[in-house]
Amino acid sequence: MDAAARKLWIMNAAALAAVSAALLLAVGTGMVSPYIQDVLISSLINIIMAVSLNLVCGLLGYLALGHAAFMGVGAYAAALVSIHWKVPLSFPLALLMGGVAAAVAGAAIGVPALRLKGDYLAIITLGFGEIVRIIMNNMPILGGARSLRGIPRVTTIPAAYAVVVVCVALMFTLGRSRHGRAILSIREDEVAAASCGIPATYYKILAFTLAAFFAGIAGGLYAHNMGVLNPNRFNFDRSIEYLVMVVLGGMGSITGAVIAAVVLTALPEILRPLSDYRMLIYSLALILMMLFRPDGLLGTAEFSLAGIAGRFRRGRGDGG
Amino acid sequence: MVDTLLEVNDLGIQFGGLAALERVAFGMEPGEIVGLIGPNGAGKTTVFNLITGIYPPTSGWISLDGKRLAGMGTRRIFQQGVARTFQNIRLFKKMSALDNARVAAHNQMTYNPLTGALRLPGYWREEADVTKRAMAMLEIFGLSEYARETASSLPYGRQRRLEIARALMSGPKLLLLDEPAAGMNPTETQSLMSTIRDVRDRFGVAILLIEHDMRLVMGICERLVVLDYGQVIARGAPGEIRRDERVVKAYLGGSAV
Numbered sequence: 001m002d003a004a005a006r007k008l009w010i011m012n013a014a015a016l017a018a019v020s021a022a023l024l025l026a027v028g029t030g031m032v033s034p035y036i037q038d039v040l041i042s043s044l045i046n047i048i049m050a051v052s053l054n055l056v057c058g059l060l061g062y063l064a065l066g067h068a069a070f071m072g073v074g075a076y077a078a079a080l081v082s083i084h085w086k087v088p089l090s091f092p093l094a095l096l097m098g099g100v101a102a103a104v105a106g107a108a109i110g111v112p113a114l115r116l117k118g119d120y121l122a123i124i125t126l127g128f129g130e131i132v133r134i135i136m137n138n139m140p141i142l143g144g145a146r147s148l149r150g151i152p153r154v155t156t157i158p159a160a161y162a163v164v165v166v167c168v169a170l171m172f173t174l175g176r177s178r179h180g181r182a183i184l185s186i187r188e189d190e191v192a193a194a195s196c197g198i199p200a201t202y203y204k205i206l207a208f209t210l211a212a213f214f215a216g217i218a219g220g221l222y223a224h225n226m227g228v229l230n231p232n233r234f235n236f237d238r239s240i241e242y243l244v245m246v247v248l249g250g251m252g253s254i255t256g257a258v259i260a261a262v263v264l265t266a267l268p269e270i271l272r273p274l275s276d277y278r279m280l281i282y283s284l285a286l287i288l289m290m291l292f293r294p295d296g297l298l299g300t301a302e303f304s305l306a307g308i309a310g311r312f313r314r315g316r317g318d319g320g
Numbered sequence: 321m322v323d324t325l326l327e328v329n330d331l332g333i334q335f336g337g338l339a340a341l342e343r344v345a346f347g348m349e350p351g352e353i354v355g356l357i358g359p360n361g362a363g364k365t366t367v368f369n370l371i372t373g374i375y376p377p378t379s380g381w382i383s384l385d386g387k388r389l390a391g392m393g394t395r396r397i398f399q400q401g402v403a404r405t406f407q408n409i410r411l412f413k414k415m416s417a418l419d420n421a422r423v424a425a426h427n428q429m430t431y432n433p434l435t436g437a438l439r440l441p442g443y444w445r446e447e448a449d450v451t452k453r454a455m456a457m458l459e460i461f462g463l464s465e466y467a468r469e470t471a472s473s474l475p476y477g478r479q480r481r482l483e484i485a486r487a488l489m490s491g492p493k494l495l496l497l498d499e500p501a502a503g504m505n506p507t508e509t510q511s512l513m514s515t516i517r518d519v520r521d522r523f524g525v526a527i528l529l530i531e532h533d534m535r536l537v538m539g540i541c542e543r544l545v546v547l548d549y550g551q552v553i554a555r556g557a558p559g560e561i562r563r564d565e566r567v568v569k570a571y572l573g574g575s576a577v
């Protein structure tokens with residue numbers, strides 16, 4: 001690591017520590033109401049969803065409309081582990097199994113679906129999402145439409161926060177490894193990528209499977225937050241919501257996805273006093289956003305403290 | 321002719337009923353610079369696409385170092401040591417110049433996704449090594465100060481150079497350049513010529529290039545292969561080709577001298 005990279009790393013670590021401390025302090029001292037805590041947990045879960053979908057939509061550049069289904073697979077798998085398997089450390093184990101189950105589903109759909117592109121892939125993933133939802137609705141072991149009950153409610157804010165930090169960090173570092181570059185190169189130009197020796201099929205499936213894996217972990221967090229699971233929670237509307245987060249944050253930007261996930265989770269709640277006008281304003285905000293910032297909040301760039309500091313320094317240099 | 325590097329034999333491809341190439345044959349020695357020339361639509365880029373496996377040939381075969389390439393995919397052929405650039409530059413536009421170069425070194429690294437995500441020692445070791453080599457390559461092409469710029473923000477001439485740098489990252493035996501001087505001004509072309517010669521001397525790579533700029537072609541190619549309507553109409557040293565009647569006719573039209 002050179003000096004600049006080290007400085008960046010220290011600044012980011014310090015920022016992360018500050019945010020963590022503020023959050024944990026606020027929750028620990030009981031300063032935030034249970035309602036706000038609920039919004040916070042939803043935001044944290046949605047962060048994982050948006051950042052993982054960004055692997056497929058942003059890095060690989062493929063449109064996927066079934067992301068909520070992977071969350072559903074993970075949620076049910078994690079819930080079953082928790083309900084039927086009373087072992088120590090069952091919560092982390094449940095989350096991991098949720099991720100693995102979703103990853104298996106992701107690979108199963110990815111292998112045939114990734115031969116297609118663009119709108120065709122979008123329709124296949126859409127269909128897959130509905131199939132998963134209908135299966136979940138009709139499996140007795142999953143409780144079907146009467147919901148799966150009795151899941152231990154062990155998702156706390158500190159736990160969810162820790163999982164989010166680990167997941168986002170892993171996706172970030174992966175994106176900056178040779179594997180992330182390979183996925184990006186396929187998005188940029190598949191022919192050129194192949195003539196640089198990139199195995200395109202492998203990386204398409206890898207991106208898709210990993211996105212599903214992290215969605216499954218988010219599903220596990222969700223299951224252990226709600227305590228009750230209903231298949232209809234993982235429908236097409238939800239997939240679209242996550243897609244909107246990715247697009248709004250800027251395709252390919254992890255920090256953009258994080259910010260968009262938090263804003264879009266909080267916005268409907270903040271607008272709640274406006275009752276009927278709430279969704280109208282929400283939609284209007286999205287339309288305005290797309291008109292004036294079609295590349296999303298951050299485009300493909302990442303938000304960084306060092307970047308802002310650098311801009312300030314350059315600004316001063318120009319002035320003086 | 322024991323150490324022939326590239327052998328193209330009886331190569332042909334049909335698109336629908338149209339024979340884009342017919343009985344094309346030529347060879348290349350290691351480290352040789354050969355020009356592939358001919359009027360527009362003669363099938364020059366198609367030859368590149370067949371060598372790199374983008375299309376499978378309808379007839380004939382291609383071998384590299386005695387090994388048949390036909391039937392291998394683009395990626396396998398790349399691994400045999402064939403790298404190329406494209407007529408309409410195909411860089412990874414939104415990636416940095418450095419990352420463009422590093423993508424081409426993908427197969428020289430071995431760490432798995434988990435090692436990459438957890439940044440274990442294997443990641444640091446291999447990345448440091450490849451980054452060093454990529455920076456050295458950018459340096460050769462005068463691009464090291466643009467390493468962090470996105471590829472699409474580079475001026476045209478530098479994008480062409482970056483594409484060559486990227487192609488060389490894999491240490492190929494054969495480099496295919498598709499109109500490297502297209503859109504360059506005479507000064508840029510001049511410096512490109514010396515770069516191409518330099519690349520050959522430094523890396524010992526054989527270079528097959530398609531080019532319309534006759535000054536460049538005559539200046540650096542040791543041999544020329546002339547295509548017209550998908551067939552080889554002449555082969556030889558630049559001096560002979562210049563005087564070849566069929567070549568002059570193909571370029572200037574039927575009645576010209």
